[in-house]
Amino acid sequence: MALGKFRFSIVLISLLSILFLSGCGTVVNRIESEEVVDLSGAWNDTDSRLVSEEMITDALNRPWITDFRSRTGKMPVVIVGDVRNLSHEHINIKTFVNDMERALINSGRVEFVASSTERSQIREERADQDLHARADTRKAMGQEIGADYMLKGTINTIIDQASKKQVRYYQVDLTMISLADNRKVWVGQKKIKKFIKRPTLRY
Amino acid sequence: MSTKQITARCQLQQTMSSRSSPLAPVLVLLMMLSGCVTYNQRMSSFEQNLSTGNLQPALTDLDKQTNGDKKSAILFDLNRSLILRLQREFDLSNQSLERAKSALQPLLAISLSEQTLASAINDQQRTYLPHGFEQIYIHVFKILNYVALNDLPAARVEVLQMDVTLNRLNEKNPIPAQNAFPRYLSGVVFEMAGEWDQALIAYRKALISFQESQQSPPKFLILDMLRLMDHLGLHAERARLQKRYAVTVWTTQKIYQQQGQLLLLIAEGLAPIREEAAIQAVDPKDGELYRISIPRHQNRLNLTRTPRFQVSQTQYSSDLLANMNSIAEQTLTHQIPAITARAVARVAVKHRVVKESTQEAPILGLIANVATVASERADTRTWASLPSGWWAVKIPLEAGEYQVRPLFASQTQTVPIRISPGDFRLMVYHRLGTNTIFGL
Secondary structure, three states: OOOOHHHHHHHHHHHHHHOOOOOOOOOOOOOOOOOOOOOOOOOHHHHHHHHHHHHHHHHHHHHHHHHHHHHHHOEEEEEEEEEEEEEOOOOOOHHHHHHHHHHHHHHOOEEEEOOOOHHHHHHHHHHHHHHHHOOOOHHHHHHHHOOOOOEEEEEEEEEEEEEOOOEEEEEEEEEEEEEEEEEOOEEEEEEEEEEEOOOOOOO | HHHHHHHHHHHHHHHHHOOOOOOOOHHHHHHHOOOOOOOOHHOHHHHHHHHHHHHHHHHHHHHHHHOHHHHHHHHHHHHHHHHHHOOOOOOHHHHHHHHHHHHHHHHEEHHHHHHHHHHHOOHHOOOOOOOOOHHHHHHHHHHHHHHHOOHHHHHHHHHHHHHHHHHHHHHHOOOOHHHHHHHHHHHHHHHHHHOOHHHHHHHHHHHHHHHHOOOOOOOOHHHHHHHHHOOOOHHHHHHHHHHHHHOOOOOHHHHHHEEEEEEEEEEEEEOOEEEEEEEEEEEOOOOEEEEEEEEEOOOOOOOOOOOOOEEEEEEEEEEEEEEEEHHHHHHHHHHHHHHHHHHHHHHHHHHHHHHHHHOOOOOHHHHHHHHHHOOOOOOOOOOOOOOEEEEEEEEEEEEEEEEEEEOOOOOOOOEEEEOOOOEEEEEEEEEEEEEEEEOO
């Protein structure tokens, strides 16, 4: 039969056609911001959220705030210092630091002042007001509040891999250091461990 | 391949498209997928512009090629990243490299569909997965770009990622020579960050790679290791290293930190390319033509002399850190068994197509034979804008102002630099053609 003769060719052409006609369009689905979606195994929004939740709960439940208040009668003022990324990934540290800052400010128990990078712009604006703003709205120089504590920290990773398997271990350490006497009044830590298995085959 | 041959092949492809036999689509598909030219032939204009330093036309060439070849998209990003780097667009260069790095991860899994196509048509049907050493140099260039952007924390992240890549690649078919320079560069980044213990670990790994690849380590690496071992209290290890390399004098860490350091890196020439090597044979019984195409290694422009520099009144010779020609050749040697196996499998598949076509009609068999032979092309894709070698010289300098002048090309400019105590200054020179120098 003619068809029989072409069995091999038909199979081949069908296979090739399937391979080449398999394109698909972009699909976008909106999901909850707290839904866990792990795509590559790299640091993602869920990790950032887990770290900020852990750090916020810990920071608000430790005695450093009440100790300060009972000693001075004021709320502690915190400045965000250097949070170093010593990990294997280009991690945006600002996401969980900002989460933490927001939660601590909104708790009404801690005040934050602008960091060194933020305040240069504010100082420029104040200098500009000196020249251009109406006198009754002008903000004077030298009225800034000095911070009592500096928040510093690091993100470290350990990666172990063999063949297509990988274990990623993240450790985030944050420390609140007294600017008056270098005492460490709070140390927060969050560990995240992931096991990633990459596929050996793909379509 | 001459232009005439290319045109003839393309004309044959057009003729095939008008056939109405059931086999015709298979043959047309074979022809279409084969491409009329190899990758290198398509990239010749880009390479010509690159080697003569015409960066913008080279970038335009790349953009033209990118649209037509999605399977080589990573390669275009890699080439683009180097052009952008030479244009001092370090951020954009890193974006291209990051795009390539992200696209690379899924390709580490074997594609069943692409393997099938490669076994039926040719190896160019596979999405380009950068060779091992090319994957490493994605990190190397990102590190150099971040250092140029003065973003040391990001360079450090890249160093750690490169370590993961190196470890993955060393699991099977390790090529020690490809590790030495990246390991040394990792140590440099750690030294810049003041992480002396990490720097020593990276230098140790670099030294092991030099030893395993039977390449002499640069003297400045040994001096740096002796200094760091002393500083970290590893006196027994220091004594062993000192004895092995017969070094009697080195700088202490205290003096080192009072001085400045100038590291001059030279990315020399253009990496080797792959050419097609084809074997053709005719079956005397039925006249069927068989063809097997595999890539072969082809070196390009190389320096004949060691690059030298003049820093103010003193001249310095550089040391070879990486011979990319040798690394590329070793990489191909590792790949050849699998490439050959696929080529042999293709011969069997194509023979079957020709046989069935001949049974249908002898003329169809002839056309099928031409199509299957024409579609047999070697995969000659490589990251061709990589250098053929990396050289370096590290110079300790007292605080002050200096004039740096490369002595390996006739038209080079003197660059004034200021060195402060504790500075670690990295300057990179790219030499693409005889007199095409970019100092970054």
